[in-house]
Amino acid sequence: MDFPNLAITTSRNRIKFLEKLGIDSFNDWKKLSNVNLVLYELSDRPTTRKTEFFHITGYLKEATKHFPEAKDLLSKYQDKQEEIVSKSNAVVEHNTFQSDTRAERYIPLSTLREKLRDIPDSTDKVMLSLYIDNPAQRNIYWNANLISKKADIDPERKNIIVSPRSIRVYVPKHKTSRQYGPVNFALSKETASLIRKVGFPTYEMDNFKRRLQNLSKKYFGQSIGIDSYRHIWEIDLQSSDEYKNATIAKKKKMHEQIYHSMPTALLYNRI
Numbered sequence: 347m348d349f350p351n352l353a354i355t356t357s358r359n360r361i362k363f364l365e366k367l368g369i370d371s372f373n374d375w376k377k378l379s380n381v382n383l384v385l386y387e388l389s390d391r392p393t394t395r396k397t398e399f400f401h402i403t404g405y406l407k408e409a410t411k412h413f414p415e416a417k418d419l420l421s422k423y424q425d426k427q428e429e430i431v432s433k434s435n436a437v438v439e440h441n442t443f444q445s446d447t448r449a450e451r452y453i454p455l456s457t458l459r460e461k462l463r464d465i466p467d468s469t470d471k472v473m474l475s476l477y478i479d480n481p482a483q484r485n486i487y488w489n490a491n492l493i494s495k496k497a498d499i500d501p502e503r504k505n506i507i508v509s510p511r512s513i514r515v516y517v518p519k520h521k522t523s524r525q526y527g528p529v530n531f532a533l534s535k536e537t538a539s540l541i542r543k544v545g546f547p548t549y550e551m552d553n554f555k556r557r558l559q560n561l562s563k564k565y566f567g568q569s570i571g572i573d574s575y576r577h578i579w580e581i582d583l584q585s586s587d588e589y590k591n592a593t594i595a596k597k598k599k600m601h602e603q604i605y606h607s608m609p610t611a612l613l614y615n616r617i
Contacts, residue, residue: 347361347364347369347370347371347372347405347408348408349361349404349408351524352404352521353519353520353521353523354502354519354551355484355485355486355520355521355551356521358551359401360401360404360405363398363401364401364402364405367384367387369405372405372408372409372411372412372413373412373413375405375406375409375413375416375419376419378402378405378406378419378423379419381419381422381423381426384402385399385426392430392433392434392436392437393434393437393438395430395433395434396430396431396433396434399423399426399427399430402423403420403427406419406420406423407420438613448574448577450568451568451569451570451571451574452574452577452578452581453566453568453570453578454578454582455478455578455579455581455582456582458474458478458566458578459478459479461565461566462474462475462478462479462565465565467540467543467544468544469544469545469546469547470547470557470561471540471544472540472541472544472545472546472547473487473547473554473557473558473561474558474561474562474565475534475536475537475540476533476537477558477572477575477579478575479533479534479536479537480531480533480534480537481531481579481603481604482572482575482576482578482579482604483515483529483576483604483605484520484521484572484576484604484605485551485554485555485572486504486515486517486520486529487504487506487515487547487554488504488549488550488551488553488554488555489503489504489548489549489550489551490503490504490505490506490546490548491503491504491505491506492506492508492546493505493506493507493508494507494508494509495507495509496516499516499518501518501519502518502519504517505517506541506546508541508542512532512533512538513532513533513537513538513541513542514530514532514533515529515530515531515532516528516529516530517529517530520605521605522605525607526602526605529605531603555571555572558570558571558572559571576604576606576614577614579604580601580604580606580611580614580615581614581615583600583601584611584612584615594608
């Protein structure tokens with residue numbers, strides 16, 4: 347199966363989820379015929395349930411390109427979409443520190459930065475610095491392509507451009523690339539200095555996520571994942587005086603540092 351319009355990470359997550367349903371190719375679309383049973387098996391968590399639902403409809407949309415008769419089944423799922431999305435949105439829109447099950451992981455960014463300074467220099471510290479000393483991106487650093495000039499950029503990979511002046515991240519394909527274009531920014535001086543000293547961590551996609559969580563647990567006492575780091579970054583940003591005094595246009599630019607739209611970014615805040 348191939349989902350050419352998705353970022354590599356999203357595509358892999360979709361394929362992994364579909365495999366759990368016994369779907370290995372677009373020829374397997376009939377395995378989803380019992381709509382009520384399939385939906386019954388989805389996660390009880392509204393937000394996860396929505397993600398899984400869209401994996402199914404995304405799969406069926408691609409399947410109809412090969413098997414037009416799958417359109418009727420796709421329509422049956424789309425009839426359920428409003429209810430599933432509404433319940434997910436309700437959970438997110440009314441979430442607070444008190445109700446968020448991950449609230450204990452949202453350690454203040456200033457505290458994380460203080461603790462980070464005491465960690466010995468290593469590629470492990472680089473991993474943490476990527477999410478603490480820089481706007482917290484999605485899972486874009488795995489299997490990175492380390493290069494020294496733009497001419498060597500691989501359009502299919504996550505590129506780290508190490509030049510004498512700076513170290514830049516350039517990722518052409520990611521979850522919101524159609525909306526914002528490539529991820530393209532210079533890493534902080536703290537992170538760049540570390541990379542020049544100890545190198546860049548090399549892990550595959552899932553291993554990178556797990557390693558980051560394990561390191562967070564080891565040094566900060568909480569298994570902080572990538573999504574939680576993005577929450578932490580948004581909470582810190584939206585509580586800052588700079589943000590509070592900024593124009594709407596400026597606020598949008600601030601959120602776009604982690605390739606969030608403003609409505610999405612506001613949902614990441616916790617009060």
